[in-house]
Amino acid sequence: MAQHVRDIMTSDPVTVEPQTSVAQVARIMRDEDLGAVLVTDGDELRGLVTDRDLVVRSLCEGGDPEQTTVAGACSDDLVTVTPDEDLDHAVELMREHSVRRIPVVDHGHPVGIVSLGDLAMERDPESALGDISAARPNT
Template structure:
């Protein structure tokens, strides 16, 4: 049975505008218990920022997180999939581009979800270490 990206993706992803501060995004990630936020400019997907991006591209550089915008920290060379794409396509894209998360966009390039390596591990191999860890309650 073919599975689609929509079967495992996180729907209604958290989005922010490019001018949002790194501090505000970090707080959203903490409060929502998520590791990535999509950056949108109106309806258009502009980028993805992960917790690691915030650390490596903003904090480690010594930038003031209150005055640094998420546009300065996000990945903007995105790989995307559609909700009706086969799940195997998402796996292939993650491997090919060495990414852990892929935005899911509809035909109009509007962000409708995000699929993560953890989502795939829980779905495809729940007994694996990654699947088990990903399904566990957060330790925060």
């Protein structure tokens, strides 16, 4: 069983700049089969945006998705972990902050994302969430 975040995190996360349009981020998510991307300013983590964020914080507001930037749709009050932290700590943070994904940072720079699905596949692969998380995309 993996003991550290680095053992199960998704490495080399997809990142976008804050001025990237919501439409472009949606296309990236579709093309890369992602549910979340990190928002960075240069090499500094500024936020995380999920497919749900795009809908709830942006599209439903009625703006032009080609003109609306991801800066207003992303979560910027982030909880982060380092690659060397224990998985138990990541689980505690997810519970405490009611989040499904946590950016992984090393010396302030984003290096990965750990998700609830990653944890389920590692800790309980026979669970419904572990089974769904391990399944191939149905796109």
